[in-house]
Each structure stands twice: as structure tokens, then as C-alpha cells.
Amino acid sequence: MSNGSSAPPPQRPGIGNTYRGARTALRALAVLLVGCLAALGVAASATAADGDDLIKVFVVQDPAQTGGQLATLASVAASTLGDASRAGEILDLNRGLAQPDGGALNGADDQLRPGWILRLPPDASGPDVQQARDTGNQGTASSAPDGAGAPGGGSGTTAAGSTMFTIPLAAAIAVLGAIVLALVTAGIVGRRKVRGVYGAVMRAVHGMGAPVKRRRRLMLRRAMGRRFATDADSVRRAYGTVAEFAAGRPRPETPVYALRVDNAGATVWLSASDALEAPWRSIDGTRWRHATAGAGWLDGPVDGGTASWAATSATCLVRVGTDTEGEAVFVDLSRLDxxxxxxxxxxxxxxxxxxxxxxxxxxxxxxxxxxxxxxxxxxxxxxxxxxxxxxxxxxxxxxxxxxxxxxxxxxxxxxxxxxxxxxxxxxxxxxxxxxxxxxxxxxxxxxxxxxxxxxxxxxxxxxxxxxxxxxxxxxxxxxxxx
Known part of the structure; x- marks a missing residue:
């Protein structure tokens, strides 16, 4: 006969002690893990401090890479500061500094030599501006552009008097071991805790990899800018493709808002109300593809062909960027209205x-x-x-x-x-x-x-x-x- 109340079920000996012991071990491991991560944070801070000595520079290119044009202080100031009259500021920053070939810039009329690295004011910007690590030596300009020095993408120099912070291999292994042990212990306590710890660790890993990803992408975008500056062939072929859609008897002009030319053909963006005949093939409501268009068109001189089109046509094609396949996409600015x-x-x-x-x-x-x-x-x-x-x-x-x-x-x-x-x-x-x-x-x-x-x-x-x-x-x- 029950009296309306039930006694608690008997507890197996040792279960409570085991749980409390696991919880205590987990706390100790958490403290150890926090300490290891704090040490990594100090290392990251020391590494980040090394980036404080980055400066902006301009690397003088060989005339063969610039179409035969020699760089001058005025042209450098125009392309990096937007004002040729600021050439004196660049001269003041580089006067007397030893260059890689042993020479030095001493006057406004001195000829800039290929390979020279010119320091720029902090507000310099544009595709010709690079970053370098300042060595701190007052008599030299031995800073190398970012990614052009030692193997691995570094500048190849270290600021004078800086302190390098390194993490011993044993310490790194200990940190990884602590993380693994913490995950195993959390698995003993409960699966929910495993998922929480695992998610936190993965977020931390992704967070540490984000700067590397951004830097790699920035280098890719800079390389794209250099490619656009030297690739006149795609511009010529783009204008040649647009020529097919110009007004002519008895047809009116077909507006082309954007296009892409590649080795296999051309793609154009039209109004939804426009349609093309074969061999053009519809991709969707506004895009049309020609499997051989664009290749070999406008085979005359690059400069003459492109310049004459730009001067006589209302079309103003600019490459905005590249698509997922790495091909440049042109937009006609005259359609912006x-x-x-x-x-x-x-x-x-x-x-x-x-x-x-x-x-x-x-x-x-x-x-x-x-x-x-x-x-x-x-x-x-x-x-x-x-x-x-x-x-x-x-x-x-x-x-x-x-x-x-x-x-x-x-x-x-x-x-x-x-x-x-x-x-x-x-x-x-x-x-x-x-x-x-x-x-x-x-x-x-x-x-x-x-x-x-x-x-x-x-x-x-x-x-x-x-x-x-x-x-x-x-x-x-x-x-x-x-």
C-alpha cells in the first residue's frame, strides 16, 4: 500500500563522484585552454605590432613594361596622389636615401631608375601604390614592396630594433593537445557541451584564417588591375563586337548594355524586348551568346583601332571587373544616362x-x-x-x-x-x-x-x-x- 509519496530511486555508488570529478577536470582544462589562447593572443598582438611599420611606396617600372614611358616625380605624384604638383613631397621623403642599385634621388631633375622604391605620403592611393616594411634606417631605402621580398610573401626586411615573438613547437603542440583533451572530456560530460565547444573552436579557427583570406584576395584584385592596364586586345575585341549592333540600313541600333569577350566567343546583355538571330543563342531573358563572335575582330593596330572607336562612337566601354570564370565584363557608361x-x-x-x-x-x-x-x-x-x-x-x-x-x-x-x-x-x-x-x-x-x-x-x-x-x-x- 502506497502512502502517496515515493522515495527517490537508489543511486549507484560512485556516479555522483564521477560526474563531479569530470566537471572539475573540465574546469581545469578550460582554465588551461584559456591560458594557452591568451598566450596565442599575445603572440598575435606582437605580430600585429610588426605591421605598424608598413609604409606606402611606388616601384619604378622598366620602360618596357610601361610602353616606353619613363616615370618622373610628377607622373608618380599624379598617379598616386592625384596632383602632379605634389612631386616635391615625394622628393623630400626620398632625398638621399640609398636605392637598391646604389644610387640616390637628390634633386627634382634626377632621372628615376627602374627598380627604385620611392616612399609616398600616407594619403597615396591607386593601383600603383604598394606597401613595404620600413627598415628604420635613416640612410637607406631598403624597404621592399609587400610580397616582393623574401619567399612566402613577406617584405624581406624587419624594422630596426623590433622584437620578434615566436611560439616554440612544444608550446604549439601543448595547445593542440589541450584542445583535444578538452573536447574528449566534454564528450564524457555531455554531447551538448561537445557541440558548443566544437562550434567555438571552429569559429576561432575561421576567425584566425579571415585575415589571410582577405590578404590573398587583395593580392588577386591588385593583379587584376595590372592585367587591365596592359590588356588592350580585349578592349579592341569588345569594341569590334559592339560594332555588329550599330545602326545600319535598314536596321536600327540594338542597345548593348554590357558584354564579355573571351577566347571562345562573346556574350552581350540586351534589353528584355530585344532578340537576336542565329548564330546568336539566348542564355536567358537578357543575355545572348555567340560561340565565335569577338575573336579576331578589328585586327588593325591596337592603339589605332581602339582609339578611333572611342573617339568616333558614343560607346564608352569600361571593364568593371571579372566574373566567376575570371573573364572581364565591360559596361557601356553611355547607357548610365x-x-x-x-x-x-x-x-x-x-x-x-x-x-x-x-x-x-x-x-x-x-x-x-x-x-x-x-x-x-x-x-x-x-x-x-x-x-x-x-x-x-x-x-x-x-x-x-x-x-x-x-x-x-x-x-x-x-x-x-x-x-x-x-x-x-x-x-x-x-x-x-x-x-x-x-x-x-x-x-x-x-x-x-x-x-x-x-x-x-x-x-x-x-x-x-x-x-x-x-x-x-x-x-x-x-x-x-x-
């Missing part, structure tokens, strides 16, 4: 605009450009040497017959790239008015490139920290040069 707004990661958005400027400088030199500062204080781009920078007093006036109400147009249309307005960041009220006066309805007919938020842009691109740009109008995501 006003303003392009690039948002997302500020640094990558700036790289997008910087690359577009470099592309225009190569195919349409002397294009006028004006730069406006935005409200968020974003740094302005370094204008390539081939473009003509105008002050506000030299800008064209808007057409007085049409009222200006922003940059919105009823329908996108084509217009040649007569000039460029670059806005560094989100425009303020005054800059928005100037942008509308130059690029909006009734304006001067210029094209706006904004790396920031702006209302009324017909084209909007979005960037991320990995160096990619998403172009919704084309339904494509590209990796951009750095």
Missing part, C-alpha cells in the same frame, strides 16, 4: 570608381573630370594622369531652357560621356545641386560617378568587403580591381 551610385563597403566602392576612371583615361584621354567632396568625408580618388581635372569655375553651365529637379529622368537614354563628376561619399545639399546641374535633366550632359548614397540614380551598384560588386540591372556579380 546620368548618375551611377556605388554603395556598400566604402573602400571597395571607391575602388570601383577608381578603376572606371583608369579605364576612361586609357580609352578617352583628356576627358574632363571634377571631384566633389561628400558629406561623410570619404577620401577622394587619385585621378589618373590621362584625365583633365577642372575646378568649379571651369565647369560648363546647365541648359537654361529646362528646369533641374534632381537627377531622375523619365526613361533612360543614351548619351556620350562628355565629362565626369566624381562625388567622394554621399553628396551634401550643395554638391547634390551641382551634380544635378551637370548630370540631371537639362544639365550639361555629364556622367556622375558617386561612391555613396544618392537619390535618382538610374544605375545602382552594391559592393561588399570581399571586393565584389553586385550589378542588379545586369544580374551579375563581379570581382573588382584594387
Amino acid at each position: 546620368g548618375v551611377l551610385s556605388v554603395t556598400g563597403d566604402h573602400g571597395v566602392a571607391r575602388d570601383v570608381v577608381q578603376n572606371v576612371l583608369a579605364e576612361i583615361a586609357r580609352i578617352r584621354p583628356d576627358t574632363p573630370v571634377t571631384v566633389l567632396r561628400g558629406a561623410d568625408g570619404a577620401p577622394p580618388p587619385a585621378l589618373p594622369a590621362g584625365l583633365t581635372q577642372l575646378g568649379r569655375a571651369d565647369l560648363p553651365a546647365a541648359t537654361p531652357s529646362t528646369a533641374v529637379h534632381g537627377t531622375v529622368r523619365a526613361a533612360a537614354s543614351r548619351r556620350p560621356v562628355q565629362g565626369l563628376v566624381v562625388v567622394a561619399g554621399t553628396p551634401t545639399g550643395q554638391e547634390a545641386a551641382e551634380l544635378a546641374a551637370l548630370c540631371g535633366p537639362g544639365g550639361a550632359g555629364w556622367t556622375g560617378l558617386v561612391y555613396g548614397e544618392v537619390s535618382g540614380a538610374h544605375w545602382r551598384w552594391y559592393t561588399d568587403a570581399d571586393g565584389d560588386v553586385d550589378i542588379p540591372a545586369l544580374d551579375v556579380k563581379l570581382t573588382v580591381p584594387a
Whole structure:
């Protein structure tokens, strides 16, 4: 007969002690693991401190790599600082410093020799700017560009007087052993704890690998910029492909918004309402592929062919980046009809605009450009040497017959790239008015490139920290040069 209450079940001897012992061991191992990770943190801090002595440099290229053009202090200042008149700053930073060939820069008229490494001001930027480790020696300039020194991608130099922190192999093995033992002990206590510890360890591993991944990707994007600077053949073939869609009797022009040329053919982006005949094949609603188009077209001289097309055609093709297969994708800037707004990661958005400027400088030199500062204080781009920078007093006036109400147009249309307005960041009220006066309805007919938020842009691109740009109008995501 039960009295309504039940006695607790008998407990097997030793179970409680075993559980408490395992819990105590787990706590001890956790303390040991935290101590080991703290030691690794000190090592990481010491390693990170080594990066504080990185400086920006320019490596003088051999004329054979630059089309026979010799670098000068003025050209270096123009390409890295956006202002040729700042050549004196570069001279002051490098005066008397010993170069790799034993020479030294002592005056403004000295000829720059291939292989010389010139130190640059901190605000230098652009595809020609590299990072180097400062040796700290006042009488030398032996810093090597990042990735061009010792094997393994380092600079090959170490700052004078710096302290190197290393982790002995035995300590590293002890840390790994502690992690494994902690996981095994957690498995004895409970599976849930195993999953929690495993997830924490994996997150830590991924976190430690993120900087390496970002650095590898940055090197890839820089290599892409150097490739674009020397690859004129793809530009010529792209213009040759667009020529097939030009207006001719009795057909009108077929608008091509973007295209890609490769060794196997060409792909074009058209309006959804347009269709092509064989041998063009539809990929989706807007993309068409020709298996042999683009190869061998426009076989005349590279410079003459490309320059003549750029000068006589409203088409303005620029390589925005590469797709997942590593092939360059061109966009026709004359189809933007006003303003392009690039948002997302500020640094990558700036790289997008910087690359577009470099592309225009190569195919349409002397294009006028004006730069406006935005409200968020974003740094302005370094204008390539081939473009003509105008002050506000030299800008064209808007057409007085049409009222200006922003940059919105009823329908996108084509217009040649007569000039460029670059806005560094989100425009303020005054800059928005100037942008509308130059690029909006009734304006001067210029094209706006904004790396920031702006209302009324017909084209909007979005960037991320990995160096990619998403172009919704084309339904494509590209990796951009750095």
C-alpha cells in the first residue's frame, strides 16, 4: 500500500563522484585552454605590432613594361596622389636615401631608375601604390614592396630594433593537445557541451584564417588591375563586337548594355524586348551568346583601332571587373544616362570608381573630370594622369531652357560621356545641386560617378568587403580591381 509519496530511486555508488570529478577536470582544462589562447593572443598582438611599420611606396617600372614611358616625380605624384604638383613631397621623403642599385634621388631633375622604391605620403592611393616594411634606417631605402621580398610573401626586411615573438613547437603542440583533451572530456560530460565547444573552436579557427583570406584576395584584385592596364586586345575585341549592333540600313541600333569577350566567343546583355538571330543563342531573358563572335575582330593596330572607336562612337566601354570564370565584363557608361551610385563597403566602392576612371583615361584621354567632396568625408580618388581635372569655375553651365529637379529622368537614354563628376561619399545639399546641374535633366550632359548614397540614380551598384560588386540591372556579380 502506497502512502502517496515515493522515495527517490537508489543511486549507484560512485556516479555522483564521477560526474563531479569530470566537471572539475573540465574546469581545469578550460582554465588551461584559456591560458594557452591568451598566450596565442599575445603572440598575435606582437605580430600585429610588426605591421605598424608598413609604409606606402611606388616601384619604378622598366620602360618596357610601361610602353616606353619613363616615370618622373610628377607622373608618380599624379598617379598616386592625384596632383602632379605634389612631386616635391615625394622628393623630400626620398632625398638621399640609398636605392637598391646604389644610387640616390637628390634633386627634382634626377632621372628615376627602374627598380627604385620611392616612399609616398600616407594619403597615396591607386593601383600603383604598394606597401613595404620600413627598415628604420635613416640612410637607406631598403624597404621592399609587400610580397616582393623574401619567399612566402613577406617584405624581406624587419624594422630596426623590433622584437620578434615566436611560439616554440612544444608550446604549439601543448595547445593542440589541450584542445583535444578538452573536447574528449566534454564528450564524457555531455554531447551538448561537445557541440558548443566544437562550434567555438571552429569559429576561432575561421576567425584566425579571415585575415589571410582577405590578404590573398587583395593580392588577386591588385593583379587584376595590372592585367587591365596592359590588356588592350580585349578592349579592341569588345569594341569590334559592339560594332555588329550599330545602326545600319535598314536596321536600327540594338542597345548593348554590357558584354564579355573571351577566347571562345562573346556574350552581350540586351534589353528584355530585344532578340537576336542565329548564330546568336539566348542564355536567358537578357543575355545572348555567340560561340565565335569577338575573336579576331578589328585586327588593325591596337592603339589605332581602339582609339578611333572611342573617339568616333558614343560607346564608352569600361571593364568593371571579372566574373566567376575570371573573364572581364565591360559596361557601356553611355547607357548610365546620368548618375551611377556605388554603395556598400566604402573602400571597395571607391575602388570601383577608381578603376572606371583608369579605364576612361586609357580609352578617352583628356576627358574632363571634377571631384566633389561628400558629406561623410570619404577620401577622394587619385585621378589618373590621362584625365583633365577642372575646378568649379571651369565647369560648363546647365541648359537654361529646362528646369533641374534632381537627377531622375523619365526613361533612360543614351548619351556620350562628355565629362565626369566624381562625388567622394554621399553628396551634401550643395554638391547634390551641382551634380544635378551637370548630370540631371537639362544639365550639361555629364556622367556622375558617386561612391555613396544618392537619390535618382538610374544605375545602382552594391559592393561588399570581399571586393565584389553586385550589378542588379545586369544580374551579375563581379570581382573588382584594387
